[in-house]
Amino acid sequence: MTSNNNQSDAELQKVVDILKPKFPRQPREKVTYPRPTYRINKPFLKIGGIAAMVCVCASMAFGLLFSVRSNAVPASQIVEQSIAEMSNADSYRIEFDYRGRISSDDEIYRSAPDAEMVSGTLYILNHEGAPLTRIDWNDAQHNSAIWNGKKYIHLQNGKVVKTKPAKPLDELYKLLSFKTIPNGILKDAVIEESDGIINATLKTKSSGPKHILGNAQFSRANKRLENVSVIYHDGVKDLEVIIADSIIYGIPLPIEMFMLGQ
Amino acid sequence: MALLKSIIKSDSFEKVFYEEKERLFQYASYRMSEIADAEDAVHDLFLALTAKKPMLGNVDNMRSYMFRSLINLCNERIRAKNPTVSMTDFPELDIQELSPTNFDEEFQIINRLLEHLPPEQNETIRLRLYAGLTFDEIARTTQVNTSTAKARFRYGIEKLRDGLKKQNLL
Numbered sequence: 544m545t546s547n548n549n550q551s552d553a554e555l556q557k558v559v560d561i562l563k564p565k566f567p568r569q570p571r572e573k574v575t576y577p578r579p580t581y582r583i584n585k586p587f588l589k590i591g592g593i594a595a596m597v598c599v600c601a602s603m604a605f606g607l608l609f610s611v612r613s614n615a616v617p618a619s620q621i622v623e624q625s626i627a628e629m630s631n632a633d634s635y636r637i638e639f640d641y642r643g644r645i646s647s648d649d650e651i652y653r654s655a656p657d658a659e660m661v662s663g664t665l666y667i668l669n670h671e672g673a674p675l676t677r678i679d680w681n682d683a684q685h686n687s688a689i690w691n692g693k694k695y696i697h698l699q700n701g702k703v704v705k706t707k708p709a710k711p712l713d714e715l716y717k718l719l720s721f722k723t724i725p726n727g728i729l730k731d732a733v734i735e736e737s738d739g740i741i742n743a744t745l746k747t748k749s750s751g752p753k754h755i756l757g758n759a760q761f762s763r764a765n766k767r768l769e770n771v772s773v774i775y776h777d778g779v780k781d782l783e784v785i786i787a788d789s790i791i792y793g794i795p796l797p798i799e800m801f802m803l804g805q
Numbered sequence: 806m807a808l809l810k811s812i813i814k815s816d817s818f819e820k821v822f823y824e825e826k827e828r829l830f831q832y833a834s835y836r837m838s839e840i841a842d843a844e845d846a847v848h849d850l851f852l853a854l855t856a857k858k859p860m861l862g863n864v865d866n867m868r869s870y871m872f873r874s875l876i877n878l879c880n881e882r883i884r885a886k887n888p889t890v891s892m893t894d895f896p897e898l899d900i901q902e903l904s905p906t907n908f909d910e911e912f913q914i915i916n917r918l919l920e921h922l923p924p925e926q927n928e929t930i931r932l933r934l935y936a937g938l939t940f941d942e943i944a945r946t947t948q949v950n951t952s953t954a955k956a957r958f959r960y961g962i963e964k965l966r967d968g969l970k971k972q973n974l975l
Binding site for chain 1: 830834844848903907911914915919934962966969970
């Protein structure tokens with residue numbers, strides 16, 4: 544009996560030895576989790592949330608500019624025209640810098656306060672009523688994410704690394720065309736105009752010193768939204784979350800750029 | 806006094822997290838094949854705890870709560886990638902597979918074996934071997950008594966032993 548028990552225990556130990564970790568991994572980079580960070584949504588700030596900030600800044604500028612004294616054309620009219628053009632556009636091309644880390648998300652990069660900035664270009668084309676979306680990241684692997692109405696495609700260096708059925712990513716298109724504006728975001732808006740530049744600044748609600756500051760800048764001369772920035776203030780310092788300094792809409796985009804990999 | 810206690814408790818989550826992040830990462834590492842997913846799971850845990858900070862004062866055992874939350878996060882991520890997950894038959898193995906030479910091979914064999922077990926045995930073994938929890942800690946994390954935790958571990962190992970013996974691999 545004792546011998547059988549010993550043999551049984553030895554066998555069980557062998558199984559445990561098979562299962563025990565022998566090649567434990569370490570995180571690829573040292574993550575310090577410096578302090579709890581304030582976030583509007585989890586994760587830190589999704590791309591959709593950033594687009595919402597763009598639209599809210601713009602719409603807030605439109606709604607609150609009536610009292611701004613300006614030259615012959617009121618600033619409010621400039622903003623109104625800019626927004627009308629932007630909302631009626633069938634295509635968008637936005638170059639941006641984004642603070643994020645590579646992840647397994649479909650967008651490829653996920654926002655993180657302790658990450659470096661990575662630049663990218665967002666393309667959206669309204670095709671037969673459905674938005675086609677593409678994000679090209681300017682990173683070493685030339686990662687791209689495409690939602691073409693039927694599939695999601697992940698490219699690296701122009702080659703398909705992942706594809707799966709997916710519905711159109713219409714969240715960004717709806718926000719950029721002002722079809723959906725999040726409720727309850729408008730607060731403490733500050734509007735200023737100087738040297739032909741109209742700045743609309745929005746600060747999120749917060750219970751302490753931490754907050755997120757969004758800024759939309761319109762050009763009087765061009766009558767267009769010129770750039771947008773979102774900055775996170777952690778109570779001590781400012782951290783750029785996203786900066787979009789090239790916002791173009793209504794340009795021709797070839798449908799082929801969304802159909803790669805098919 | 807109750808409010809002060811709850812504030813002290815909630816402030817300690819960062820301390821516990823820092824103490825446990827290595828074990829948390831190792832647990833996630835042996836659940837998620839991609840290291841980025843393991844890192845993301847632990848990162849998401851930190852964010853979730855931060856978001857819930859005002860309520861953490863009501864948590865009795867922060868350590869168990871963290872592991873329980875991480876288990877749920879990993880399960881969600883795995884389900885999102887693989888909606889249909891079920892127990893599998895005992896895998897056909899060869900002797901070489903039981904001596905992996907790198908993490909990927911090790912990950913494969915571990916998961917092929919553990920997928921064969923009922924979820925509670927699978928989870929108990931993972932918490933014991935990859936998160937390094939004691940049976941008391943496992944009991945608190947999985948909300949059973951210590952005897953049940955020990956029994957689940959043993960039954961799971963026995964089941965794997967029987968399967969390996971049938972294939973003359975032990």
